[in-house]
Amino acid sequence: MRPLGIEGAWVLEPKVFPDERGSFHEWYRGQEFREATGYDLALAQANCSVSRRGVLRGVHFSDVPPGQAKYVTCVRGAVLDVAIDLRVGSPTFRQWEAVRLDDDSRHAVFLAEGLGHAFMALTDDATVVYLCSTGYAPEREHGVHPLDADLGIEWPRGIEPVLSPKDAEAPSLAEALEAGLLPEYETCRAHYERLRAGGPTG
Numbered sequence: 258m259r260p261l262g263i264e265g266a267w268v269l270e271p272k273v274f275p276d277e278r279g280s281f282h283e284w285y286r287g288q289e290f291r292e293a294t295g296y297d298l299a300l301a302q303a304n305c306s307v308s309r310r311g312v313l314r315g316v317h318f319s320d321v322p323p324g325q326a327k328y329v330t331c332v333r334g335a336v337l338d339v340a341i342d343l344r345v346g347s348p349t350f351r352q353w354e355a356v357r358l359d360d361d362s363r364h365a366v367f368l369a370e371g372l373g374h375a376f377m378a379l380t381d382d383a384t385v386v387y388l389c390s391t392g393y394a395p396e397r398e399h400g401v402h403p404l405d406a407d408l409g410i411e412w413p414r415g416i417e418p419v420l421s422p423k424d425a426e427a428p429s430l431a432e433a434l435e436a437g438l439l440p441e442y443e444t445c446r447a448h449y450e451r452l453r454a455g456g457p458t459g
Contacts, residue, residue, distance in 0.1 A: 258289055258290065258292075258293035258294075258296075258367070258436070258439060260293070260415075261340065261366075262317065262349065262352070262353045262354050263340055263342045263349050263352060263372065264342075264347070264349065264354075264369075265368065265369030265370075265371065265372055265449070266340040266346075266354060266365050266366065266367065266368050266372060267293055267294070267366065267367045268356050268364055268365070268367075269284065269285075269289075269330075269365040269366070269367070270328060270362070270364050271283055271284060271363055271364070271365070273362075273363050275418040280363075282319040282341050282363045284330050284365050285298075285328060285353070285365070285388070287405050289296070290367070292354050293367075294367070294369070294452075294453075295392060295449075295452075295453040296449075296452040296453045296455075298326070298328060298367075298388065298390065299326075299390045299391075300388050300389075300390070301389055301390055301391045301392045302388075302389040302391070302392045302393060303310045303386065303387070303388050303389070304386065304387050304389060305384065305385070305386045306384070306385050307333075307382055307383070307384050308336070308378035308382075308383045308384075308385070309377050309378060309379060309381050309382070309383075309419070310379065310380055310381045310383070310416065310423070311376070311402050311416045311418060311419045312377070312378045312383075312418075312419045313375065313376075313377045313378075313404075313412065313418040313419060313424070313426065314375060314376055314377075314409070314421070314424065315339070315373065315374055315375025315376065315400070315403050316339075316341055316343075316374065316375040316376055316400055316401040316402070316403050316427070317373065317375065317398065317399070317400050318343055318371065318372065318373045318374070318398075318399055318401075318439075319370075319394070319398050319399065320381070320397040320399070320440065321370045321371045321414035321440040321441075321444055321445050321448055322370075322371070322444070322448050323390075323391050323448075324369075324370025324371055324445070324448060325370060325389050325390055325391045325397075325438070326341055326366045326367070326368060326369050326370050326389070326390040327367070327374055327387045327388070327390075328364035328365060328366075328367045328387060328458040329358065329365060329366050329367075329368070329386075330358055330363065330364070330366075330373070330385070330386060330387070331360060331383060331384065331385050331386075332360060332384050332386055333360050333378035333382055333383065333384035334346075334359065334360060334378065334379070334381065334382055334383035334384060335357060335358065335359035335361075335378075335379040335380050336355070336357075336358050336359070336376040336377060336378050336379055336382060336383050336385055337355050337356075337357055337358075337376060337377045337379060337412070337413060338355065338356050338358045338374075338375075338376040338385075339353050339354070339355045339356075339374070339375045339376060339410055340353065340354050340366065340372050340373070340374060341353040341372065341373035341374070341375065341401075341405040341408060341410070342358075342372060342373070343371065343372065343373040343401065343430075343433075343439050343440060344371045344372070344390070344439070344440050344441065344442040344445050345434065345439050345440070345441050345442060346441060346442035346443060347442040347445075350409070350410075350442070351408065351430065353373075353408065353409075353410050355411070357379075358376075358385070359379075364430045369449060370390070370440075370445060370448055370449075371440040371442075371444075371445035371448075373392055373401060374393075375410070377412055377413065377416065377418065377431070379413065379416070383434050399433065400423065400424060400427035400428075401427055401428060401429065401430050401433050402424070402425075402428065402429055402430075403418070403420070403424065403427075404418065404420075405429045407429060407430045407431060408430055415451045425430055425453055431437070
């Protein structure tokens with residue numbers, strides 16, 4: 258696993274073994290994950306979404322603690338997956354980093370608690386699967402509008418974004434900040450240290 262430019266985000270670039278039958282790769286390895294992050298991935302929920310070209314999901318994040326870490330890959334088609342630092346006080350606050358996930362390279366990304374997550378489908382039937390450290394809890398879930406100019410995410414040109422009503426009505430970054438919805442960097446860092454120490458995280 259290779260760290261991205263935002264603390265708490267990594268990309269896995271596995272070796273894919275193709276042959277006449279198809280291909281094989283390891284998209285998650287516990288030991289490699291622990292060596293990179295310093296703790297084990299707690300699995301509480303596994304999700305699968307299928308999107309037509311142009312569908313834009315996110316930016317989603319949840320309250321920390323406990324937050325929701327995500328380990329994401331695309332098993333069919335292609336998406337542009339984006340990690341956004343929404344942690345108030347972080348040296349990379351408001352910065353984002355994009356990784357193409359597709360069924361050729363088989364890359365995966367891990368986003369720690371407190372980071373925002375969004376992706377745009379680049380193909381029809383883009384199928385994304387992700388492992389989550391906590392289950393879905395609507396009272397702790399929040400969003401920031403993915404087209405907010407203050408974030409400045411460079412979504413692919415020539416693709417009309419398709420948003421859910423909920424994502425289309427999400428607040429701007431400034432509005433989320435003013436409302437006190439965004440996680441605090443120091444709170445997130447303390448949470449990561451508790452994970453590394455094997456202590457309670459809730």
